[in-house]
Amino acid sequence: MRQRLVDERLKRKFTQKQVAEMLDISEVYVRKIEKGLRNPGRETMLKFEQLYGVQDRKLFPDLFQVSIDTKRIKVI
Template identity: 75%
Template sequence: MRKKLVNLRTSKDLTQKQVAEILEISEVYVRKIEKGERNPGRETMLKFEQLYGIRDRELFPDLFQVDFDTKCIDVNSA
């Protein structure tokens, strides 16, 4: 769940339906984005950024995290 999105929406006293209307996307899509079930495209991220006045990297940190795989395959143990 993307709690920051939910907290920002509720702090502005907006419903998911109102956010959907403002951003010109479906209410179902807003719900799925907030739950983390769907990832927004770049254009939709920018719409959220403009609505809340917060950078997309803060709104969707899960999409911008970089994980490095530090485990190596031991070819000698095969």
């Protein structure tokens, strides 16, 4: 669940359907993005950023996490 994304929508008293109409995407897609079941493309992220006035990195923190793999495959 992308809680910040949901919180920003609720703070403005928007429904998922209203957000979908404003961003010109489907309501189902908005629901899946909020639940973290789908990842938006760059253009859609920018639409959310402009709609809510919140940086995309804060709305979608899971997409911007840096993971450094410190394990290596051992050569036999």
